[in-house]
Amino acid sequence: MKKWIKKSFHRQLLVCFGVVALLPLLLFGVSLIQTMETKINSDYEKKVTEQAEQIDAGILELFQEFETVVENINANTRIVDQIGEDDTWSKSKIYLQFYREVTDYREYAQFDLYDKNGKCIYTTAQGSAKRDLPVYWGILKAVEDSKETLVMRRADTNDSKILLYAAGKLMGKDGIPEGYIVISMRAENFEKVLHDKGNAKAEVAIMDPFWRTIYDNGNLQEEQIREELMVGHKLLGVYRAGELLIQPLGDSGLYTALSCPSVFSTEVLNSMYSVLIVMLTISVILCVLVASRLGRNMTRPIERMNTAMRTLQEGDLTVRIVSDREDELGQMSRNFNIMANELEQSVQDKVEKQKELNASHIAMMQAQLNPHFLYNTLDTMKWVAKANHIPEIATMAAGLAKILRTSISKRQFIYLKEELELVNCYVDIQKIRFNDKFLYAVDLQEGLEECVIPKLIIQPIVENSVLHGLKESEEGNILVRITEQEDVLCIEVTDDGCGAPEEWMDAINHRRQEQLVGHIGVSNVDTIIRLTYGEEYGIHMESLTSNAENPTDGQRTEEEGEVHGTKVTLRLPVRYGEA
Incomplete structure (x- = not known):
């Protein structure tokens, strides 16, 4: 393929046009799509992160208020000291005090007051029977073993309406728990929190430390999250190809998961790449048409020049190129004609000079006869001078003969x-x-x-x-x-x-x-x-x-x-x- 392309300037031009036109378009298109995807996903992730922080702040604020309620009830000695009283008057006063402390938060949770044996004494729930809780396991056991003011646990009871328990101890004067306050949250309570914090439409899930769902108003797949955790994948931060944002809910031991589906779905990306492919196809067709026409316009004079040069190489010095172009190719044709004229004239001049050199060479060969004769004559003169005892003439004849012999020698x-x-x-x-x-x-x-x-x-x-x-x-x-x-x-x-x-x-x-x-x-x-x-x-x-x-x-x-x-x-x- 490479050799086939190299054998034709026209084909090389087509390939160059294709590469120059398509490669930048391809790189620009792919880079543009990827840049847009990165930018939009980054902006969307930032927006989702801010939304998650608002949700976390709202829930944490509610939990902080629950903790304040526990602290206020602990500070109310009338409630703590009389929690175990059986007379109706004491119970009425305790309930009144208890009701005042939790009035502002009743729409967000159910508040129950238990004695130290797990017996429910007072509740803010309406129309429901009081329910006792065991102190040896569950939420009361957890709060008994904890030093925290407020302990939170996922509800594991058969009552599926209660999703989360938050409990605190009511400490007596001697430092021994006199009872417990248990805060129960249902789905409607979480929805109320999200609505009041301006995030009612957000798909949010709240999970416990074991990644079990406490509350979910979306389509959270907790089984998949636990499987990822088992194989050692990091779950905090943006998880599952940007579709879920998981982060800890303060120091509560709980986690929030906010659904953030990717803006650039597979269908959207496929559509954008399809448009890019269509543009590339159109560009290929246009490049082939333009390059073919332009290539023929450029290669025809080159082919004519190539033919003329081969003819000149074979010895025909009369070949000329007829061209009416005014561009560089036309100038090359005119320069070729000038070169051919000068070459033809040069060959003619060399032929004439060679004739003159041949004539001069013949004349020089004829002229060499005289120096040879003179050299022989000088040599004779030298010996005659020596024989007649005339040293000056012998010296002159010998010196002149030596100079003459060197001058006619073929050594240069x-x-x-x-x-x-x-x-x-x-x-x-x-x-x-x-x-x-x-x-x-x-x-x-x-x-x-x-x-x-x-x-x-x-x-x-x-x-x-x-x-x-x-x-x-x-x-x-x-x-x-x-x-x-x-x-x-x-x-x-x-x-x-x-x-x-x-x-x-x-x-x-x-x-x-x-x-x-x-x-x-x-x-x-x-x-x-x-x-x-x-x-x-x-x-x-x-x-x-x-x-x-x-x-x-x-x-x-x-x-x-x-x-x-x-x-x-x-x-x-x-x-x-x-x-």
């Missing part, structure tokens, strides 16, 4: 020491010619003898010093100093002659070949070095106007006053190897 590079030998031969010839009117010296840094350089690049510079620098001098000095500076071979040829014209040196330094007529040797050396090693190498010339310069290391000194001379510096890389 020689060792530095060989080049210096050729310069010595040339100097010997010129000393005979000029009757020893100049001194020549070489200062060679140790270890540079085996450097490989182009042949005959020092001799033309020395020749220029002899023929132009010292032509008007009675005597002169020429120094060749060769050093290595940071992997660069520096060859300095210094003379103390009449100097060189500024315009000529400027033409050399700035490589203006048309101004170097008559000094073709120096120009050719500069050209050879630059073509061989690069434009950063070559020749630099400068005039010497200070008497501090002494090219022959003291062999001959200048008088005080103006001193003329020229220094030519050749710069080329240090190379070793086979010449």
